[in-house]
Amino acid sequence: MLWRPDYSAHVLHTVVAAKRPEIWRLVLGISVMVTCYILMALFYQQAISELTRYQPEFLDELIAGSTPLAMYTLLLSFGLISVAVFIGVRLVHKRDPLSVFGPMMLAVPQFARVLGILVILSAALMILPPYGFGGELVLNLAPGLWAVLLPLSLLAVFVQISAEEIFFRGYLQQQLAARFRSPLVWMVLPSAVFAFGHYQPEEAGGNAMLIVVWAGLFGILMADLTARAGSIGPAIAVHFVNNVTALVIVALPDSLGGLALWHTPFxxxxxxxxxxxxxVDFAMMIVSWLAARLALRR
Incomplete structure (x- = not known):
């Protein structure tokens, strides 16, 4: 049945972590990753500061993500997280860094299959009514410029979302599932950390906790897909389509909207x-998750 949690394939994702599942090793691995990330982030920030020192307005653009250059700078910085995870996995767990994806022979075709069905679903939802967001969309970038930037924009979003999946559904879920059998540990704990990473009370105001709940549910659903598939390929596909829609197609005008073709009227x-x-966002998340599960059943 579609609704039953068949996690028999999860062992394919976690078997590589079972060789060194100790909690002290997980703590050490995270410590190494955080240290590596901080050092690389300091270098990255210094390089950006040097390149833009004659453009003081760029800092405001970077904070808001209000221009294409600012968005590329922000999104590509997530690649440092992936590099830090790869270093920690190699040094502490003595295994192939790419093993955080699960078996690549599963991850790649599963990613492609789920991506295909979600692109079709998203296109259908854009064509069908209702239209708009309670008002007319505001054009942000000229269509020609947006199209020229699109390949780099897609790459930047992929770097960003893959970093999050590599750490949360890749590394953390693998190591916790290798040590604990209960989904309450390997599914909920990484999702809770992922959720509170989205807590932004200054930007979101009274909606801050609602966004945290959204992110927590999203994390649980991505953990479910990973456990069903035996790789993080499907989770990467869902996360990619979600963020492309929210950052590259229609974005909020005052929060990470620099790459979007349109801005919402609010x-x-x-x-x-x-x-x-x-x-609507919650409903779309559920629909995307169900579509991904159907794609995995083919």
Missing amino acids: GMADEAQLRAWMP
């Missing part, structure tokens, strides 16, 4: 309007 500061559209 922003992050418009708490009531944003809250009214959150149920």
